[in-house]
Amino acid sequence: MLSLGNLYHGGIMVNYRCTAACRHCLYACSPTRRAGYVSREAMREICRLLRKGGIGSVHIGGGEPFLDFQGLAMAVEELRDAGITLDYIETNAFWAAGADGPAMLKRLRSLEVEALCISVDPFHAEYVPYALPLRLAKLCEKNGLGYFLWKQQFLPALSRLDAVKTHSRAGLEAVLGDAYISNTARLYGLRIGGRAVNIEGEYAGRGALADFTDSKPCGDLLSTGHFHVDADCCFIPPGCTGIRIPLAEAVEGIPEGKYPVFEALYYGGTGALLEFARGQGFVPEKTYPSRCGLCFRVRAFLAGKGFAELDADHYEESLKYY
Secondary structure (H helix, E strand, C coil), X not given: CECCCCCCEEEEECCCECCCCCCCCCCCCEXXXXXXXXXXXXXXXXXXXXXXXXXXXXXXXXXXXXXCHHHHHHHHHHHHHHCCEEEEEEECCCCCCCCCHHHHHHHHXXXXXXXXXXXXXXXXXXXXXXXXXXXXXXXXXXXXCEEEEECHHHHXXXXXCCCCCXXXXXXXXXXXXXXXXXXXXXXXXXXXXXXXXXXXXXXXXXXXXXXXXXXXXXXXHHCCXXXXXXXXXXXXXXXXXXXXXXXXXXXXXXXXXXXHHHHHHHHHHHHHHHHHXXXXXXXXXXXXXXXXXXHHHHHHHHHCCXXXXXXXXXXXXXXXXX
């Protein structure tokens, strides 16, 4: 059995569907991801396993959690009943223009929700007018709900835009400069995965293949800090989005030989992964922007081969919308 050890800190992705398809989204969420929301049965199992794994608190994210407010309220109830503290709920504030906003916030307060994490940055501004996060912040203040803007340091740049409409890449470049994508990514301190691989592919330099193929086990794959669990009750490592295994196995032990892609990275790093992929017909390029960029491209190829630990939808969606 492979063991990841005790879980440290994570979040629950209640869905993959989102009103936005942001350039930096590590989970490749979008309006075209499959519909659906975490069920009560799945939430109860997630809570049971998180408690078994040593987790005392989580955040809720997606996707966009507020696409199904009743489902969100249910998820909060299940966490509360399981004795797991909810740190915050993430949202892009698309719903803040509606008349139901105050009632929704009051409902969350009645469920002992303490805070919202409200996204506001140039990437989100392509899909959500930045006036809406600011409106939601004011609604939180009026209704006694805590919040923080993620990330607030983008507000001076956003103030140069029309706040009540969305903006295309060309429009943002005209106001914020040609480097707004790379600058925003740098300020975020992005990890390379999901749709963010496209940012790296456009802006980063490239090194020789041999520079990124070693036998060092992937530390991100083994990490349980800021992991996520999706609505299908699957564990997603924090730096290796697109890989997912049942949460029960992450907590109780992963059967040897069940996940060959996972095991190649677990034991032998990108070198072992590349050799495994060559056996499946993968032909690498001569250069790549980074070790993680290479790993992602190899896994994207292998995802089409039906390996259970690879989420094929993730890799397909990661390469859209950019």
